[in-house]
Amino acid sequence: MASGGVTRDVVAKVVAKHRGTPGELLGALEELQNLHPHKYLPPEVMEMAAEAAGVPVSQVYSVATFYAFFNLKPQGEHTLVVCRGTACHTRGSKSLLESLKKLLGVQEEEGAEKIFLTTPDKKFTVKTVACFGQCAMAPVVEVDGKMHSNVTDAKLKELVAAAAKAPAKR
Ligand code: FES
Known part of the structure:
Protein backbone atom coordinates (compact mmCIF):
# COMPACT_ATOMS: atom_id res chain seq x y z
CA MET A 1 0.00 0.00 0.00
CA TYR A 67 -1.21 18.91 17.29
CA ALA A 68 -2.58 21.62 15.02
CA PHE A 69 0.30 21.34 12.56
CA PHE A 70 -0.80 17.90 11.43
CA ASN A 71 -3.18 17.89 8.51
CA LEU A 72 -5.67 15.07 8.24
CA LYS A 73 -6.94 16.30 4.90
CA PRO A 74 -5.00 17.06 1.70
CA GLN A 75 -3.40 20.46 1.67
CA GLY A 76 -3.78 22.66 -1.42
CA GLU A 77 -0.86 24.27 -3.27
CA HIS A 78 -1.64 27.61 -1.63
CA THR A 79 -3.04 28.23 1.83
CA LEU A 80 -5.27 31.11 2.81
CA VAL A 81 -5.93 31.62 6.50
CA VAL A 82 -8.67 34.02 7.56
CA CYS A 83 -8.62 35.29 11.13
CA ARG A 84 -11.89 34.83 12.96
CA GLY A 85 -10.92 36.56 16.20
CA THR A 86 -13.05 39.33 17.68
CA ALA A 87 -11.11 42.28 16.25
CA CYS A 88 -11.07 40.79 12.76
CA HIS A 89 -14.70 39.73 13.04
CA THR A 90 -15.72 43.27 13.98
CA ARG A 91 -13.87 44.55 10.94
CA GLY A 92 -15.44 42.21 8.42
CA SER A 93 -13.59 38.87 8.46
CA LYS A 94 -16.84 36.89 8.25
CA SER A 95 -17.75 38.49 4.96
CA LEU A 96 -14.15 38.01 3.71
CA LEU A 97 -14.42 34.32 4.47
CA GLU A 98 -17.79 34.10 2.73
CA SER A 99 -16.52 35.83 -0.40
CA LEU A 100 -13.43 33.62 -0.41
CA LYS A 101 -15.56 30.48 -0.26
CA LYS A 102 -17.74 31.82 -3.06
CA LEU A 103 -14.74 32.82 -5.16
CA LEU A 104 -13.11 29.40 -4.85
CA GLY A 105 -16.37 27.41 -4.91
CA VAL A 106 -15.83 25.64 -1.58
CA GLN A 107 -18.29 25.10 1.23
CA GLU A 108 -17.84 23.53 4.65
CA GLU A 109 -19.93 20.59 5.75
CA GLU A 110 -22.91 21.36 7.91
CA GLY A 111 -21.85 21.56 11.56
CA ALA A 112 -18.12 21.34 10.79
CA GLU A 113 -16.16 22.55 13.81
CA LYS A 114 -13.05 23.71 12.00
CA ILE A 115 -12.75 25.25 8.58
CA PHE A 116 -10.33 23.37 6.36
CA LEU A 117 -11.52 23.53 2.78
CA THR A 118 -9.53 22.50 -0.26
CA THR A 119 -10.63 23.17 -3.82
CA PRO A 120 -11.23 20.00 -5.89
CA ASP A 121 -8.17 20.81 -8.04
CA LYS A 122 -6.08 21.02 -4.80
CA LYS A 123 -4.95 24.50 -5.75
CA PHE A 124 -6.15 26.29 -2.58
CA THR A 125 -6.84 25.42 1.01
CA VAL A 126 -8.88 27.83 3.11
CA LYS A 127 -8.49 27.71 6.89
CA THR A 128 -9.41 29.91 9.82
CA VAL A 129 -7.45 30.84 12.93
CA ALA A 130 -8.65 32.09 16.32
CA CYS A 131 -6.28 35.13 16.33
CA PHE A 132 -2.96 35.96 14.69
CA GLY A 133 -2.04 38.30 17.54
CA GLN A 134 -2.06 41.20 15.07
CA CYS A 135 -5.43 42.62 16.05
CA ALA A 136 -4.43 46.26 15.37
CA MET A 137 -4.11 45.32 11.69
CA ALA A 138 -7.55 43.69 11.47
CA PRO A 139 -8.87 42.13 9.38
CA VAL A 140 -5.88 39.90 8.82
CA VAL A 141 -5.51 37.19 6.17
CA GLU A 142 -2.42 35.04 5.76
CA VAL A 143 -1.51 33.83 2.28
CA ASP A 144 1.18 31.14 2.02
CA GLY A 145 2.63 32.17 5.38
CA LYS A 146 2.65 35.92 4.68
CA MET A 147 0.35 38.12 6.75
CA HIS A 148 -1.76 40.83 5.08
CA SER A 149 -3.44 43.56 7.10
CA ASN A 150 -6.57 45.68 6.67
CA VAL A 151 -7.78 43.29 4.00
CA THR A 152 -10.74 44.40 1.94
CA ASP A 153 -12.78 42.33 -0.48
CA ALA A 154 -10.91 43.84 -3.43
CA LYS A 155 -7.52 43.21 -1.80
CA LEU A 156 -8.52 39.63 -1.06
CA LYS A 157 -9.34 39.00 -4.72
CA GLU A 158 -5.95 40.45 -5.72
CA LEU A 159 -4.20 38.20 -3.20
CA VAL A 160 -5.98 35.10 -4.54
CA ALA A 161 -5.16 36.04 -8.14
CA ALA A 162 -1.48 36.59 -7.25
CA ALA A 163 -1.27 33.27 -5.34
CA ALA A 164 -2.86 31.43 -8.28
CA LYS A 165 0.03 32.56 -10.48
CA ALA A 166 2.73 31.81 -7.91
CA PRO A 167 4.52 28.44 -7.61
CA ALA A 168 2.99 25.91 -5.19
CA LYS A 169 3.85 26.57 -1.51
CA ARG A 170 2.72 23.81 0.73
S1 FES B 1 -8.48 39.03 16.01
FE1 FES B 1 -7.52 38.81 14.10
S2 FES B 1 -5.46 39.12 14.57
FE2 FES B 1 -6.41 39.14 16.48
Missing part, protein backbone atom coordinates in the same frame (compact mmCIF):
# COMPACT_ATOMS: atom_id res chain seq x y z
CA ALA A 2 1.30 3.49 -0.83
CA SER A 3 -0.16 6.93 -0.43
CA GLY A 4 1.20 9.76 -2.55
CA GLY A 5 4.49 7.87 -2.90
CA VAL A 6 4.68 7.25 0.86
CA THR A 7 5.11 3.46 0.73
CA ARG A 8 5.29 0.95 3.57
CA ASP A 9 9.08 0.91 3.08
CA VAL A 10 9.34 4.69 3.33
CA VAL A 11 7.21 4.69 6.48
CA ALA A 12 9.33 1.94 8.05
CA LYS A 13 12.54 3.86 7.29
CA VAL A 14 11.22 7.14 8.69
CA VAL A 15 9.92 5.47 11.86
CA ALA A 16 13.25 3.62 12.33
CA LYS A 17 15.18 6.87 11.86
CA HIS A 18 13.28 8.56 14.70
CA ARG A 19 13.34 5.55 17.06
CA GLY A 20 14.87 6.42 20.42
CA THR A 21 14.73 10.20 19.85
CA PRO A 22 12.64 12.45 22.12
CA GLY A 23 9.07 12.58 20.80
CA GLU A 24 9.91 9.90 18.25
CA LEU A 25 6.35 9.39 17.01
CA LEU A 26 5.83 13.12 16.64
CA GLY A 27 9.04 13.51 14.64
CA ALA A 28 8.24 10.55 12.40
CA LEU A 29 4.70 11.79 11.68
CA GLU A 30 5.98 15.27 10.91
CA GLU A 31 8.47 13.88 8.41
CA LEU A 32 5.85 11.61 6.85
CA GLN A 33 3.47 14.55 6.44
CA ASN A 34 6.20 16.57 4.72
CA LEU A 35 6.95 13.68 2.37
CA HIS A 36 3.36 13.50 1.16
CA PRO A 37 2.80 15.62 -1.97
CA HIS A 38 -0.34 17.07 -0.34
CA LYS A 39 1.32 17.58 3.04
CA TYR A 40 -1.08 15.52 5.11
CA LEU A 41 -1.39 12.23 6.95
CA PRO A 42 -3.86 9.93 5.22
CA PRO A 43 -5.35 7.10 7.34
CA GLU A 44 -3.25 4.44 5.56
CA VAL A 45 -0.01 6.30 6.37
CA MET A 46 -1.02 6.54 10.05
CA GLU A 47 -1.84 2.82 10.06
CA MET A 48 1.53 1.94 8.51
CA ALA A 49 3.28 4.23 11.01
CA ALA A 50 1.53 2.50 13.93
CA GLU A 51 2.54 -0.89 12.61
CA ALA A 52 6.17 0.18 12.08
CA ALA A 53 6.36 1.81 15.53
CA GLY A 54 4.62 -1.14 17.21
CA VAL A 55 1.99 1.10 18.82
CA PRO A 56 -1.82 1.06 18.56
CA VAL A 57 -3.30 3.04 15.65
CA SER A 58 -5.33 4.98 18.24
CA GLN A 59 -2.08 6.37 19.69
CA VAL A 60 -0.99 7.66 16.28
CA TYR A 61 -4.43 9.21 15.75
CA SER A 62 -4.36 10.94 19.10
CA VAL A 63 -0.97 12.52 18.33
CA ALA A 64 -2.09 13.56 14.83
CA THR A 65 -5.33 15.09 16.08
CA PHE A 66 -3.80 16.81 19.13
